[in-house]
Amino acid sequence: MTTTTNASNTTGATSTADATGTAPATGAPRPDSDRLPEHTPRLNMAELAPDAYRAMIRLGAAAKKGVDPVVFELVQIRASQLNHCAFCIDMHTKDALAAGETVERIVQLSAWEESKHFYTAREIAAIELTEAVTVLTDGFVPDEVYERAARHFDDSELAHLIAAITLINGWNRFAVTSRMVPGHYTPGSTAHRPAAQPSEGGAAK
Numbered sequence: 001m002t003t004t005t006n007a008s009n010t011t012g013a014t015s016t017a018d019a020t021g022t023a024p025a026t027g028a029p030r031p032d033s034d035r036l037p038e039h040t041p042r043l044n045m046a047e048l049a050p051d052a053y054r055a056m057i058r059l060g061a062a063a064k065k066g067v068d069p070v071v072f073e074l075v076q077i078r079a080s081q082l083n084h085c086a087f088c089i090d091m092h093t094k095d096a097l098a099a100g101e102t103v104e105r106i107v108q109l110s111a112w113e114e115s116k117h118f119y120t121a122r123e124i125a126a127i128e129l130t131e132a133v134t135v136l137t138d139g140f141v142p143d144e145v146y147e148r149a150a151r152h153f154d155d156s157e158l159a160h161l162i163a164a165i166t167l168i169n170g171w172n173r174f175a176v177t178s179r180m181v182p183g184h185y186t187p188g189s190t191a192h193r194p195a196a197q198p199s200e201g202g203a204a205k
Contacts, residue, residue, distance in 0.1 A: 042179045056170055063167050066160025069099060071126045074109065074119075075161070076168045078127050079134045081110050085172035090182035092168075098187035122152040126161060133165045 046053045064072060073096040080088035093106055108115035112127055119127070129149040132141040153161055174180075 038181050038183070039179055041181060042177070045174050045178050053174075056167070056174070059163065059167050059170075063160055063163035066157055067164050070101065071123060071161070072164055073099065073101060074105075074123055075126055075130045075164055077106065078109055078112075078130050079165060079168040080172055082131065082134045083169065083172040083176065085176050086182040087175040087180040087185075088168065088172055091185045094185055094187045125149045125152045129161065130165050133162065134169055 067075075073092055076092040077089060077096065080092060096106060097103070105118050108118050109127075112119065112124065116124055125148045128145050129141070132138070132145045149161070150158055
């Protein structure tokens with residue numbers, strides 16, 4: 001690594017410079033040429049298990065009917081973070097932003113316990129329930145978590161919320177195991193999705 005002394009810095013601090021002696025802009029994205037290559041998907045679930053894939057799509061449509069759209073996307077993102085599903089994080093983050101969600105709330109979602117003031121009590125109850133249902137090995141779904149959710153959602157809403165949480169956990173497992181590649185999803189469009197990368201909400205193209 002080459003370092004050069006900043007002439008305007010009288011303390012002798014150094015700054016990182018590239019091969020030409022020019023320091024890159026702070027926070028500037030790396031050029032595509034510096035990025036590692038994409039991984040290769042293992043298989044295409046939509047093509048190889050079409051009935052199961054379509055059943056998941058129907059479950060999604062049914063679950064969405066009874067869940068507030070903002071809560072739905074927060075749940076999809078949080079479960080995907082817990083399951084390390086890059087494809088679903090990419091997809092639902094983009095969908096949430098397109099629907100008007102703020103970058104700040106999405107960024108803080110992974111640390112929501114220290115950032116509760118970004119969310120409503122209802123949203124926090126849904127996020128807590130999402131974590132409990134997603135990570136069942138951490139004490140199943142505690143009564144207090146369920147009861148908090150039940151105070152904010154009526155029985156029908158709660159049932160649909162549980163379905164939405166179950167839905168994203170299923171999609172996460174499809175995507176992680178088949179190694180779907182993140183980065184190509186465009187909200188509201190399938191035009192830029194490769195053949196091996198069908199969206200969760202539509203048939204393979």
